[in-house]
Amino acid sequence: MPFEPVILFFLLGLCAGLIRSDLKIPGVLYESLSIFLLLAIGLKGGVELARYPLMELALPGLIVVLVATLIPLTAFPLLHRVGRLPRADAASIAAHYGSVSVVTFAVASSFLAARGVSAEGYMVVFLVLLEFPALMIGVAIARRGSASAKWGPLLHEVFSGKSIVLLLGGLIIGWVAGADGIKPLDRLFFDLFKGMLALFLLEMGLVAAGRLADLRRAGPFLLAFATVMPLCAGLLGVVTANFLDLSVGGAVLLATLYASASYIAAPAAMRIAVPEANPAISIGAALGITFPFNLLVGIPAYHWLAIRLQGVI
Amino acid sequence: MTIQPTLRKLLTIVCEAELENSLLREFAHHGVTGYTITEARGHGAHGTRDAAWPASANIRIEVLCEERVALEIVESLQEKFYQNFGMVSFLSDVQVLRPEKF
Numbered sequence: 001m002p003f004e005p006v007i008l009f010f011l012l013g014l015c016a017g018l019i020r021s022d023l024k025i026p027g028v029l030y031e032s033l034s035i036f037l038l039l040a041i042g043l044k045g046g047v048e049l050a051r052y053p054l055m056e057l058a059l060p061g062l063i064v065v066l067v068a069t070l071i072p073l074t075a076f077p078l079l080h081r082v083g084r085l086p087r088a089d090a091a092s093i094a095a096h097y098g099s100v101s102v103v104t105f106a107v108a109s110s111f112l113a114a115r116g117v118s119a120e121g122y123m124v125v126f127l128v129l130l131e132f133p134a135l136m137i138g139v140a141i142a143r144r145g146s147a148s149a150k151w152g153p154l155l156h157e158v159f160s161g162k163s164i165v166l167l168l169g170g171l172i173i174g175w176v177a178g179a180d181g182i183k184p185l186d187r188l189f190f191d192l193f194k195g196m197l198a199l200f201l202l203e204m205g206l207v208a209a210g211r212l213a214d215l216r217r218a219g220p221f222l223l224a225f226a227t228v229m230p231l232c233a234g235l236l237g238v239v240t241a242n243f244l245d246l247s248v249g250g251a252v253l254l255a256t257l258y259a260s261a262s263y264i265a266a267p268a269a270m271r272i273a274v275p276e277a278n279p280a281i282s283i284g285a286a287l288g289i290t291f292p293f294n295l296l297v298g299i300p301a302y303h304w305l306a307i308r309l310q311g312v313i
Numbered sequence: 314m315t316i317q318p319t320l321r322k323l324l325t326i327v328c329e330a331e332l333e334n335s336l337l338r339e340f341a342h343h344g345v346t347g348y349t350i351t352e353a354r355g356h357g358a359h360g361t362r363d364a365a366w367p368a369s370a371n372i373r374i375e376v377l378c379e380e381r382v383a384l385e386i387v388e389s390l391q392e393k394f395y396q397n398f399g400m401v402s403f404l405s406d407v408q409v410l411r412p413e414k415f
Contacts, residue, residue, distance in 0.1 A: 206365065
């Protein structure tokens with residue numbers, strides 16, 4: 001099997017969208033599935049986290065976040081100077097790529113599980129930590145030189161947004177409950193996880209197909225950016241993971257976090273904080289290209305890199 | 314006893330769902346006491362808004378108020394949101410009972 005069966009659901013959705021099928025997943029189901037996935041990922045991470053002393057994660061967490069700031073800080077000048085995109089658009093896209101995609105992370109986890117590769121359970125903590133710093137950087141860059149940064153609404157949007165509330169909430173519930181306490185919920189949150197992920201990917205395929213039209217206007221530079229940037233960020237993730245002595249599985253997950261582009265938290269936050277940025281371009285790149293690219297090419301590539309580079313750096 | 318309807322303005326706004334909180338703050342600022350929000354789909358200058366996921370969802374907000382308040386809100390919306398967001402707003406004359414509510 002070259003890739004995960006769940007990815008075939010994404011491709012099915014993509015095909016259905018491209019042939020203009022009347023298949024439609026109701027918005028309410030999208031909401032329900034995303035709530036389920038965010039909670040389940042948080043819970044799983046929390047249960048694993050209960051096995052580690054929390055303080056030991058402080059330094060690696062700080063390193064992971066600091067290195068990750070390189071992604072938006074590199075992406076912005078590339079997009080603005082080389083790609084000649086307006087400042088607001090370049091900053092918004094940089095924020096999308098600096099932040100993370102929870103679903104890409106879930107697919108990478110299931111890629112590893114299918115191959116029997118284990119990973120550090122606390123990677124979910126990094127997922128939570130990496131969600132928002134890039135959004136702040138994106139807004140700061142977009143607003144440089146003007147005093148009208150809307151920090152209040154942005155902070156509220158990010159920290160009260162459902163991604164953070166459910167991921168962090170699930171993490172805490174899982175951590176408090178521990179492996180035994182969470183057992184009664186296993187069937188719902190862990191056994192059904194892959195099926196729910198498959199349905200969500202079917203929906204994302206449909207949505208991604210709808211965004212492809214936007215990309216025709218974006219031009220070849222953005223197409224190249226949306227595939228090369230994740231590969232470079234993925235490499236940065238593998239190198240950072242090696243520096244932190246993570247396992248091969250941990251390296252794949254960190255690479256996936258660095259390489260993925262947010263399309264749930266970032267669009268909502270950017271729309272409020274940088275309204276002049278065109279959401280069609282940033283979501284088109286993040287969801288139309290980078291998301292499928294990571295699913296089909298990126299994750300196997302980061303796995304290959306993690307094996308090759310283990311112990312080298 | 315005959316019921317005497319009173320004239321008020323119905324302000325209808327169709328816009329991106331992500332603007333909901335910003336608009337509610339706007340209403341509070343202008344002293345609006347009530348509103349109704351419904352989820353909406355449609356097509357316009359910003360393409361098809363099919364509500365398949367939050368980034369393509371619209372809402373339709375209705376506010377009953379005095380003409381002065383409605384005009385103030387419309388002016389403020391035009392200044393703050395028209396340039397960067399998908400938004401349509403329009404006013405219509407309506408007759409209400411219990412005018413003190415609006």
